[in-house]
Amino acid sequence: MNQLPETGFLRLPQIIGNPKAEPPIPPIIPVKKSAWWAGCKSGRYPAPIKLSPRVTVWRVEDIRAFLANA
Incomplete structure (x- = not known):
């Protein structure tokens, strides 16, 4: 997690x-990639944020929280 x-x-x-x-x-x-998107849809992974029609991102804080609970 040091690289985040x-x-x-x-x-x-x-x-x-x-x-x-x-x-x-x-x-x-x-x-x-397909497993990640399926996990986002099911709620296993953090929800994405759409910045524009072609740009999807995830908050670093959400990824850190997921890793801490994994």
Whole structure:
């Protein structure tokens, strides 16, 4: 959890990782994209926030709380 900022927002690749990025982004929560979205829909993972039609983010505080309870 040391790599997370104190406040702000995270995009999906920052949460589930992206091995194809340069440099590769390690996952905070190692699940596939479809499993993440299914978990968000069911309430298992934190709810997303839409900033614009093409930008979805999650609050860092919500991700920290999820990791603390996992």
